[in-house]
Amino acid sequence: MYKAPVEEIAFTLKHVAGLAPALDGGHLGDLSDDLVDAILTEAGRFATEEVAPLAEIGDRQGARLVDGAVKMPDGWPALYKAWAEGGWNSLTASPDFGGQGLPHMLHVAALEMWNSGSMAFAIGPTLTIGAIEALAAHGSDHLKSTYLPKMVSGEWMGSMNLTEPHAGSDLGVMKTRAERRGDGTYRLFGQKIFITYGEHDFTDNIVHLVLARLPDAPAGTRGISLFLVPKFLVNDDGSLGARNDAHCHSIEHKLGIHGSPTCTMIYGDGRFGDEPGAIGWLVGEENRGLACMFTMMNNARLAVGMQGVAIAEAATQKAIAYAKERTQGKAPGWQGAGKDGGQGSGMSPIIEHPDVARMLLTMKVLTQGARAITYACAHAVDMSHGVEAKHWAERASLLTPIAKSFATDAGVDVASLGVQVHGGMGYIEETGAARLYRDARIAPIYEGTNGIQAIDLVTRKLPLSDGDHLRGFIAELREIAAKAGQANAPALGETATRLEAAISDLEAASEWLLATLAEGKQAEALAGATPYQRLFGLVLTGAYLAKGALADVGDGRNGERAALCRFAAENILSETAALRDRVVSGAGSLEAARLVLE
Amino acid sequence: MYKAPVEEIAFTLKHVAGLAPALDGGHLGDLSDDLVDAILTEAGRFATEEVAPLAEIGDRQGARLVDGAVKMPDGWPALYKAWAEGGWNSLTASPDFGGQGLPHMLHVAALEMWNSGSMAFAIGPTLTIGAIEALAAHGSDHLKSTYLPKMVSGEWMGSMNLTEPHAGSDLGVMKTRAERRGDGTYRLFGQKIFITYGEHDFTDNIVHLVLARLPDAPAGTRGISLFLVPKFLVNDDGSLGARNDAHCHSIEHKLGIHGSPTCTMIYGDGRFGDEPGAIGWLVGEENRGLACMFTMMNNARLAVGMQGVAIAEAATQKAIAYAKERTQGKAPGWQGAGKDGGQGSGMSPIIEHPDVARMLLTMKVLTQGARAITYACAHAVDMSHGVEAKHWAERASLLTPIAKSFATDAGVDVASLGVQVHGGMGYIEETGAARLYRDARIAPIYEGTNGIQAIDLVTRKLPLSDGDHLRGFIAELREIAAKAGQANAPALGETATRLEAAISDLEAASEWLLATLAEGKQAEALAGATPYQRLFGLVLTGAYLAKGALADVGDGRNGERAALCRFAAENILSETAALRDRVVSGAGSLEAARLVLE
Numbered sequence A, B: 001m002y003k004a005p006v007e008e009i010a011f012t013l014k015h016v017a018g019l020a021p022a023l024d025g026g027h028l029g030d031l032s033d034d035l036v037d038a039i040l041t042e043a044g045r046f047a048t049e050e051v052a053p054l055a056e057i058g059d060r061q062g063a064r065l066v067d068g069a070v071k072m073p074d075g076w077p078a079l080y081k082a083w084a085e086g087g088w089n090s091l092t093a094s095p096d097f098g099g100q101g102l103p104h105m106l107h108v109a110a111l112e113m114w115n116s117g118s119m120a121f122a123i124g125p126t127l128t129i130g131a132i133e134a135l136a137a138h139g140s141d142h143l144k145s146t147y148l149p150k151m152v153s154g155e156w157m158g159s160m161n162l163t164e165p166h167a168g169s170d171l172g173v174m175k176t177r178a179e180r181r182g183d184g185t186y187r188l189f190g191q192k193i194f195i196t197y198g199e200h201d202f203t204d205n206i207v208h209l210v211l212a213r214l215p216d217a218p219a220g221t222r223g224i225s226l227f228l229v230p231k232f233l234v235n236d237d238g239s240l241g242a243r244n245d246a247h248c249h250s251i252e253h254k255l256g257i258h259g260s261p262t263c264t265m266i267y268g269d270g271r272f273g274d275e276p277g278a279i280g281w282l283v284g285e286e287n288r289g290l291a292c293m294f295t296m297m298n299n300a301r302l303a304v305g306m307q308g309v310a311i312a313e314a315a316t317q318k319a320i321a322y323a324k325e326r327t328q329g330k331a332p333g334w335q336g337a338g339k340d341g342g343q344g345s346g347m348s349p350i351i352e353h354p355d356v357a358r359m360l361l362t363m364k365v366l367t368q369g370a371r372a373i374t375y376a377c378a379h380a381v382d383m384s385h386g387v388e389a390k391h392w393a394e395r396a397s398l399l400t401p402i403a404k405s406f407a408t409d410a411g412v413d414v415a416s417l418g419v420q421v422h423g424g425m426g427y428i429e430e431t432g433a434a435r436l437y438r439d440a441r442i443a444p445i446y447e448g449t450n451g452i453q454a455i456d457l458v459t460r461k462l463p464l465s466d467g468d469h470l471r472g473f474i475a476e477l478r479e480i481a482a483k484a485g486q487a488n489a490p491a492l493g494e495t496a497t498r499l500e501a502a503i504s505d506l507e508a509a510s511e512w513l514l515a516t517l518a519e520g521k522q523a524e525a526l527a528g529a530t531p532y533q534r535l536f537g538l539v540l541t542g543a544y545l546a547k548g549a550l551a552d553v554g555d556g557r558n559g560e561r562a563a564l565c566r567f568a569a570e571n572i573l574s575e576t577a578a579l580r581d582r583v584v585s586g587a588g589s590l591e592a593a594r595l596v597l598e
Helices: A006-016 A019-024 A033-061 A076-085 A102-115 A119-138 A141-152 A289-325 A354-383 A390-429 A433-440 A450-461 A464-486 A495-518 A520-528 A531-549 A556-570 A575-585 A587-597 B006-016 B017-022 B033-061 B075-084 B104-117 B119-138 B139-153 B289-325 B354-383 B389-427 B431-438 B450-461 B464-488 B496-516 B521-527 B529-550 B558-585 B587-595
Strands: A064-066 A069-071 A157-161 A177-178 A183-195 A206-212 A227-232 A232-234 A239-242 A246-251 A264-265 A276-285 B065-068 B070-072 B157-161 B179-180 B186-196 B206-212 B225-230 B232-234 B240-243 B246-253 B263-269 B278-283
Touching: A006 A019, A006 A033, A006 A102, A019 A033, A019 A354, A033 A076, A033 A102, A033 A119, A033 A433, A033 A495, A064 A246, A064 B354, A069 A183, A076 A119, A102 A119, A102 A289, A102 A354, A119 A141, A119 A157, A119 A183, A119 A206, A119 A227, A119 A276, A119 A289, A119 A433, A119 B225, A141 A227, A157 A183, A157 B139, A177 B496, A183 A206, A183 A227, A206 A276, A206 A289, A206 A587, A206 B225, A206 B263, A227 A232, A227 A239, A227 A289, A227 A495, A289 A354, A289 A390, A289 A433, A289 B232, A354 A390, A354 A531, A354 A556, A354 B521, A354 B529, A354 B587, A390 A450, A390 A464, A390 A531, A390 B206, A390 B389, A450 A464, A450 A495, A450 A520, A450 B354, A464 A495, A464 A531, A495 A531, A495 A556, A495 A575, A520 A531, A520 A587, A520 B278, A520 B354, A531 A556, A531 A575, A531 B354, A531 B558, A556 B587, A587 B033, A587 B075, A587 B354, B006 B017, B006 B033, B006 B104, B006 B354, B006 B529, B017 B033, B017 B354, B033 B104, B033 B119, B033 B431, B065 B246, B070 B246, B075 B119, B075 B278, B104 B119, B104 B289, B119 B139, B119 B157, B119 B186, B119 B225, B119 B278, B119 B289, B119 B431, B139 B225, B157 B186, B186 B206, B186 B225, B206 B289, B225 B232, B225 B289, B289 B354, B289 B431, B354 B529, B354 B558, B389 B431, B389 B450, B389 B464, B389 B529, B450 B496, B450 B521, B464 B496, B464 B529, B496 B529, B496 B558, B521 B529, B521 B587, B529 B558
Parallel strands: A157 A206, B157 B206
Antiparallel strands: A064 A069, A177 A183, A183 A264, A183 A276, A206 A227, A227 A276, A232 A239, A246 A264, B065 B070, B179 B186, B186 B263, B186 B278, B206 B225, B225 B278, B232 B240, B246 B263
16 A cells, blocks of 8 residues: 655655755745645645545546436545645645645645545646636636635635547637627537546536637637636625536546546536526636636646656555565575475565566656656746746746656556566556556646647757757756766766766757757657657656765665666666667658658 | 458568468478468458457456356357357367367467457467367377367367466466376366466366376476366266366456456365366376476467567557547648648648657557567477477577567557557547557566566577577578668668667677676576567567568568668667666666665
8 A cells, every 4th residue: 555755755855856955045935844844744644544545446436427417436525525624725825815825846745645645536636726726817806706715725626628529739629619798707608528527526616617719719729718617606695506507418438547537518508507508707818718728737737747756656665565575486596485484496575586676676766757857847836936037937847848748657657567566466456556557547648748748848948048948957967967976986886977978868969959940840850859858857867866866864865865876877877878869860760651651 | 440461461471480481491381372361361351350349348348257157248259159160279280180280370470360359359269279289299198089179179168277376477386286086087176366268158168277286296396287177077978077176266357358257266165066176187297287388388478479469550550540530730841731621720630740650650660570570489480390490499489588578568568659649539448549558468467477588588598509599590680681781772771780780789788698697697697687688679670670671572562661660770779779788787786776675
């Protein structure tokens, strides 16, 4: 069973991702180190003791649609209530609406733990928090005062309605329409698919944020507006009024996250109310809906990245525990008696086999690397509200696609290795490794596929400040490699030289991409976008592991950190040369091979 | 929907894996090219039209245990009957028992297609064929005449009973016991788990082959005997007699292959018969049961490799079809109107996006590479029955772990990419991509995990003929690279130099392993076993794709083959340097990092 790695998380936040210097520098108000620890400990306790035990029943029962209403798995409504009452929904929200105004770093750390407990459960509140952000940034005072306090407290949840059957990543072609009513309200008509937590029995009301098109809107993405459409209308005194003309038509039968209801939502077909049309209120300006969504898109992408970290952590814990218990074969050099008490051939725990150790260490590296990258991204978000705002905003922008893609790929890869470590038992659902493998697979897809993240990284993030932000970042990474060399620590092995080589691969690929984009050869640049994104994530993994290994905080774990860092440098980073090669030399053969696909 | 790629399969068999020269050289009796084509065409038709349409219901309903009997999915018993009546069960069996005595190459090609149609269906007959092989090689005349004709015709199926709760890969510790009865029969007592098709309603009788230990047997693997235990005893006239004391206690709830019943079998608990004990007959000699199993183990491993190829092929077909239909975004340079008829932003089919093309081409390369390797392995098995038997037996031995592991890893990786290409639709079970992702995941685990294959490759196969078999194989691969260079074909790009570099990586890693083993440093060698196995598979992929690209058979597909070969050389083979590095430089940091796992 999952146990939240609170110490590892606190260490990474503080000594790798930048929380400790930010606290010391007074960048985070009066937040204290003690409060950070207290919050992490309690979030970890909740994830370990309350969320994780309900993951399996959520997977097995799933969310069920009964007469148009979604019945959540047994125990989940009470779990949600306990979670909201614990104040977890309000961590980052503004104190103006009952929030605690804490840094984003704490939120992502807590998110990681809840998602490790149950990704299907944690995804719901994540979307509510996204809706809160959008509403707080763009809603009218009336909308904010009516909805935000109850959304921040968790009394009501939110949902985000973007996707339509023919408009997934490309929102410009959406068909849901909104009509002006002349009284400041709108009537919405249309269908939205893949709406996470679009309907459930956690809360009495659900606040849908819906993208739609006005009759006179320009074509494409510049003609989309954002509307707030509550499931139940809200009376002036805050009580619930009539049911709005919005309902859940069906829920999807998915590979994983079975406890999360993925709804097809119908707006305005006349099922409820006096006349057809779901009553909605404009959020922000007409035809500026996408801009409103962008407010929260980066945070949503990072939140999905946390799901990757979360699954990787849970899968790694489970695999290590199994590999210590399960005996099979005799590992080279194994002297122990074996768990079978000497019977048979004196089998060793499978963790003793080099191949199993390699899998587990690879899982550890990917998990810890993904964690460090995502936390560093959250740190940049936090810092972007202070001095050096531009620098940190660029850092957050640059890191977001890497955090989302690297962490979610790591989730899939690590969960798959976790199944493999379990052998035949991993294929049996009751073991739980298979659930992680199924749950993990959505994260590289939603909130912008990892391929879309790579396009974003190469075409929009790399060129920030004409590439100088990236160059500055690479210089920072070089400093870490140099320090690893200066440390002269045998435990770090070849970390310094191998990390430096990997950084050079990143630099070469980056400069090639910048030059290729400058020449207008977009197709050539995009051919290497995914290898580049992976390359960047691996280099950051190596660098952040080294940064952690170089930080001596007197907790007696220096040896472990140095050893994992060395393993990453000598066994994982070797991949970077091939990735650089794919970026700078791969486009020609990819283009030529298109005829194979015809 | 899957359509068997009969032409691609025939080309690979004949011009890459060696069937054409073997036919020309008269190594395969009077088998003709026309007969090969006829068999492949009909096997492909059956897989496409009969098997594939029943895959989804098999997954959804699964095998169900009702009152101790297993009810198979709707339509499956009739499918099995049609399959057996088509003569497909008897392809490779001896004509002495009604078989067709055809080469193994044809069997694996057919296996690929049936597994693409439905892996859960195809796995059952595969195990029967394995049981036929073991019985034909080691059974007494009485056992053979009683059971083989009906097993070869498919009237009865077989099952293989090895695994026990604490004896998975390590059979030395098994506890099922057999008692001599003095009349030539034995009584068996024990429990077996993970027994594929241990119980079902396809056939009236099921012939279980069961490993068990005699009371006076030596400890460990040298004390294991093999027994034939029929579900129903067989009267002298061949009719079915009393129910034997063997039954299915439960079936597993698995991640995938839901249509395949995975049974816990109980032998000898007294549920059936006058006294407890399942009546069994010895196959081969007492305490020599493992040797009997080894007869069929290589073929079984290759059969599982075919599942990897099969899933990869099915996933690739599905993804390409979807990527041509689905429009989203505007690919660089896209000039088309888009499927939306000009509305919105003129979206391109997603196959136009370089990132999607990269995924699809990678899927193609892995699929075609895995296919060529597995077919080449089957070719070596066929040739090992003729002249140069030792050479070809060594080649089959060497290729088996690579075929099993590379193909099954390819199955998982390609199925995962297939889900990714589908985006959100890939996560919905109805699309079918998710089923392939779930089904694929067992293949790297059963019939010896891929980690065990790597141990086998490094410690037993590499050292064949003191490493000289391997060296000769590498020389053959070099010849292919040289021919690619001599071809002077622009369409092959840098194939020759990149393939030569990859072969050098393989050679360096191989020699390092041989030297390290010779020094008795087994742990160091095994630390790199999995990267080495992957390295070998990638080099073979590159070499076999080049061999195919160099074979001009006048089918107008030279351009395609050269382009895919070039993509593999310039975008995939770059990985080999990192894998070599992990083999020759990775052991130290792996060993040092063990403390992280404590």
